[in-house]
Amino acid sequence: xxxxxNSNSTGKEQTQAVWKAILDWNLExxxxxxxxxxxxxxTGRFSGACALPExxxxxxxxxxxxxxxxxxxxxxxVFEVKIKQVTxxxxxxLFKRLKDNWKTIDLTKIQLYRETVELFRTVPELxxxxxxxRAELKNVMVRDDYRELIELSVVFxxxxxxxxxxxxxPGPMHQARWIARAIYSIKLSLFSxxxxxxxxxxEPLLDVCLFIVTIYVKGTWHPKNSEKSMKIxxxxx
Numbered sequence: 196x197x198x199x200x201n202s203n204s205t206g207k208e209q210t211q212a213v214w215k216a217i218l219d220w221n222l223e224x225x226x227x228x229x230x231x232x233x234x235x236x237x238t239g240r241f242s243g244a245c246a247l248p249e250x251x252x253x254x255x256x257x258x259x260x261x262x263x264x265x266x267x268x269x270x271x272x273v274f275e276v277k278i279k280q281v282t283x284x285x286x287x288x289l290f291k292r293l294k295d296n297w298k299t300i301d302l303t304k305i306q307l308y309r310e311t312v313e314l315f316r317t318v319p320e321l322x323x324x325x326x327x328x329r330a331e332l333k334n335v336m337v338r339d340d341y342r343e344l345i346e347l348s349v350v351f352x353x354x355x356x357x358x359x360x361x362x363x364x365p366g367p368m369h370q371a372r373w374i375a376r377a378i379y380s381i382k383l384s385l386f387s388x389x390x391x392x393x394x395x396x397x398e399p400l401l402d403v404c405l406f407i408v409t410i411y412v413k414g415t416w417h418p419k420n421s422e423k424s425m426k427i428x429x430x431x432x
Contacts, residue, residue: 206236210247228257233264266415267373273406274376277399286368289396290379294365296390302362305385309353311401316409325354327413340366340374347381348408377407 217223231237231245238258240246249256278289312321328349336342346360365382368375383390384404387397 206239206242206244206247209244210251213244213248214251223252226252226256228259230259233260233268266411270373270377270407270411273411274373274380274403277403279399287376287379289400290365290368290376290383292390293379293383293386297364300386300389303358304389305350305362306388307353308351308384308401308404312352312405312409315405321352324409324413325349325352328352328354340378344374344378344381344407344412347378347385348412350385351381351404351408377411380404380407 217226229245229248235243237243237245245258278287309321316324328345331345332342332349343363346355347362349355350360350362362382362385365379366375368379380400380403383392384397384400387400392400
């Protein structure tokens, strides 16, 4: 609340600004928790903007990682177990295939997976899930990729019979933002027939998508009036 915009975003500069605010408010003996996302710029041992303040306090602090980043680590683990094409580079050969062939794809020929999902969820559960997604789409989204992921989940589940949602071209890949990989995974599954994916690639990709649309997305979006139990939904499976 007390920090001003700082053009220098290094961990050292951010630490100095935060520490000054803490001293100004006489909170140096009261702060017990540090909250940040899990990017290396924050958590890096030597120059992280959240690691350096702990040295200033000269005592161990409790770290509260951003819940969205924590959930992305869950998605990362599922992805790395199922999709073996994991590298330090943002480019994954399987996803690059989608991007390279995007212009040749017929966007009207989408492969839906409602029948597949019904093997794991009852029809009422599936309809409740679609109702949840449709309700979320009525809310204001702070990021376009959040909305895109929910729209793709509805399409994947066969809930866009009127084809209201436009499927966008593949965007950039990120190591830090695993939501991009969730979006890529669903798009790749929707057009897997046109891309002629073999069974070796298609089956683990489908497992990832089933996790995304039936567990992950609902676990990371919490309606304002949702019950507290929603916050542990994703960890029940």
